[in-house]
Amino acid sequence: MDRFITFADTLSTWFGKAFAWCIIVMTLGVGYEVFVRYVLRSPTSWAFDLSYMMYGALFMMAGAYTLSRDGHVRADVIYRLLKPRVQAGIEFVLYIFFFFPGILALIIAGWKYAARSFSYTEVSVMSPANVPIFQFKAIIVLAGVLLLIQGVAQVFRCIICLRDGEWPPTTQDVQELEKVLIEEHTRGVLRHGSEAVDIVLPNGEPAGSQDDRGARS
Secondary structure, three states: OHHHHHHHHHHHHHHHHHHOOHHHHHHHHHHHHHHHHHOOOOOOOOHHHHHHHHHHHHHHHOHHHHHHOOOOOOOOOOHHHOOHHHHHHHHHHHHHHHHHHHHHHHHHHHHHHHHHHHHOOOEOOOOOOOOEOHHHHHHHHHHHHHHHHHHHHHHHHHHHHHHHOOOOOOOOOOOOHHHHHHHHHHHHHHHOOOOOOOOEOOOOOEHHHHHHHHHHO
C-alpha cells in the first residue's frame, strides 16, 4: 500500500505541476489581449477561447494533485474533533459509496464526450477564430483517471489509519498563506515569551505610561 501511495502521489504531483504552467499561458494571453484591445484598438478573436481552455485544463488536472495534499474544501467543524480512526472510517465509507461512483461516471461520460468531439474535430463556437478544442475534451478522461488512481491511494491511507490509529504523512509542498502567517506569529510569540511586550494605545502612548502618570499624581 505504501508503494502505491507513493506512486499515486508522485503521478498526481507531476501532472499538477506540469499543468500549473497554464496559469502563465493564460496570464500572457489575457495581458496581450488587454494591450491590443485598449492601446492598439485591435482586439483578438481568440483570447477568450485561450482563457477558458487554460483555466479548464488547470482546474481539471489539479484535482488529483489537490486530493493528494488533502487540500479540497471540507466542512470539518465536527470532523476535525474526531479521533483519527473515526475520521478514517468516515472517509473510507464516503470514498466507496460516493467518490468512486462519481469518478467512474465522469470517466465514462467524458470518454463518450471526447470521442464525439474527436469524430468531427470540434472547434470553439465562442468566437469567430474557430479554435480547435477537441483535444481538450480528452482532459476530462485523463483527469478522471488520475482522480481514480489518487482515490485508491486515499483509501489505502484510510486503511493504514484504521490499522495504526494515525494518518500516514502526506507531502506538504504548498501551504496556504494564512497557515504560514499563523505559524510565524506563533514562533514569534514563543521566541519572545519571556520578554515584556508594549501595548500601544490609540493615542500612540505605551499602556504603562498612563498608569505611571496616575501613580505619580
